[in-house]
Amino acid sequence: MRRASQFGRRPTIIDVAIAAGVSKSTAARVMSGQGNVSPKVVAAVRTASRDLGYQRNNMAVSMRSGRSGLIGIIVPDISNPFWAEVVRGAQERAVLSGSSLLIFSSDWSAERERSHLQALVQTRVDGFVLNTIADEGDTQDFTNLGCPFVLIGTTSDLYPDRSSVGSDIPQGVATALDHLSRCGHDLPKLITGPPRRLARAKFVSAINRYFIDRDIDPTGIEAENGEYSVNGGRAAMARLIRHHKGSHMTVFAANDLMALGAMAEARDAGLACPADVSVIGFDGIPSGEFCSPPLTTIAKPSRGIGEDAMRLLGRLIEGDSVVMRPRLPCRLVERGSVLDFSATRERTLHLA
């Protein structure tokens, strides 16, 4: 038993074959379940395999088959529960299809993204899912890696001829603004991501488009940029508060972490939410449910994005060269961080 430790090395299929008194091809046939082998021999090989503690060497298998059973995924920030959830969705599908996931976080560094990408290629992953942080101009060359991939996130818009999965940002933004409108809010102030990020541009332009479509002039909308983090949200909110004139302030944050930061900053500034400040977020992370007040937000289909990306990638790996670019719908999660003026009738409905 467990001759692995006895020998000081793992048993190979040859060890199994010898122990079972057959050739290594026969043993291999039993292992892979391919080809015809007599029941008696099958049993003998199985027994030998168990006795030796034989574990098939996937490296060798990959080497011959050209398939590693490894899939890579790179997201900008695995600390952000949103991305964690995307990865989880991917993970679920990976396990289902018997492959293992190599998970990386680029932490918003193009350099790290590049190096992780190289690691993936050298590991000969069968494919990868990527949310590239590359903005226009410095689009990376992962298209030449000779490895199937599916893009996720807003930056996938930069690669219109590649398969990608994302959330429907314009629809999500419209859902948020519809809600604010229903609740009788003015033009919201924006807390957005870093200036050069494509995601920021898409977010802002979706908002502008929404108002323009409704004959409302969006030019007065204030926006503060920040990192996509709690602290980024705090800092942006601090600036917003400093410049704010008037009574109630309505804030639309480009992600939930920032929204959480904004709420914390407001509280620290002595502002009550939602009485003095209304905040609506974008992502739908679990923390939003427990903050005070619970965060009203637009939930992206995070897990679905990960799942669908893996499904798509699976087809690509199978050789199906179809290009699909689904944009999954977001949904409003109404909690307590947006004041409802329409109920109190304290204010006319500016946007309705």
Place this chain on the structure above:
Amino acid sequence: MRRASQFGRRPTIIDVAIAAGVSKSTAARVMSGQGNVSPKVVAAVRTASRDLGYQRNNMAVSMRSGRSGLIGIIVPDISNPFWAEVVRGAQERAVLSGSSLLIFSSDWSAERERSHLQALVQTRVDGFVLNTIADEGDTQDFTNLGCPFVLIGTTSDLYPDRSSVGSDIPQGVATALDHLSRCGHDLPKLITGPPRRLARAKFVSAINRYFIDRDIDPTGIEAENGEYSVNGGRAAMARLIRHHKGSHMTVFAANDLMALGAMAEARDAGLACPADVSVIGFDGIPSGEFCSPPLTTIAKPSRGIGEDAMRLLGRLIEGDSVVMRPRLPCRLVERGSVLDFSATRERTLHLA
């Protein structure tokens, strides 16, 4: 350029050698930086490599060297921010050492743990970090896998002769109870994990020990079991509330997710926190900072656990067969969910 796509297959080191007009051994020497090669040849090989878009095949390298550069990690629940943070710590060290992490979640299923473990072994990871969910009795046989590993979490206590990293539960528990004591609280009620879990037993016995050491009889302590999740905490809290007699209720939850659930349940039951109910958690997840009121908790060194486990694993992989079992200290994070009786002097200090 990019002959990978021209050929329909990735260039191998032979392609590079041919393009550079040298033998594959010479090319290999250049790639690995080992051995003497004339500068002129080095340059030629480098150029050819770049031109062809050559990417070293780690499978082949692993096969010869016996090192895959892959490390596995299995945690019980990657959705729990605590474990996510542990993984993140591990990830950081992995990147530093140039290896890639295969991350799995057993989702509290022994069956899934086993199958993930097998996947890791077959992938020939150089080693793995594991929080086994195995309780006493059904200890798994990963000790015979012939693969270096470091255990993390409470269940590592079941393998006293193996290297492991954990948090110092008795110290953490004492820190929590000291704090409650300072704030003038009675014996707390407990929200604990599932009954059969070793972690639950350790938690409860650390609490009993604390009181016994101080000549206080802990037998009256009520405890409700639940899943290690928000909903588990809610359900346990609901039962606690139902049975509660008296005024203020003090709750010590075995993890933050359950604490969050407990607070939510209390709120739904019309109980104010901390006025009517004090809650202290255990873990130190980020969400605790934003809930209402912010959760007072005992922060485990989550990231440090991941980092140290990887450091230790690295030594094991290098052949250093030392056994180390550090238990990292926890620290009190005082926020707003525990009422301070000592300030209001509404109650005598029972435990001080």
Place this chain on the structure above:
DNA sequence: CTGTTAGCGCCTTCAT
């Protein structure tokens, strides 16, 4: 039904 053989891509003696 089973055995033999030839590599997958790389590194590393050994020889030149």
Place this chain on the structure above:
DNA sequence: ATGAAGGCGCTAACAG
């Protein structure tokens, strides 16, 4: 300083 050759563990023809 360079080339030739063997083999890591496995599978897929090809023979019998």
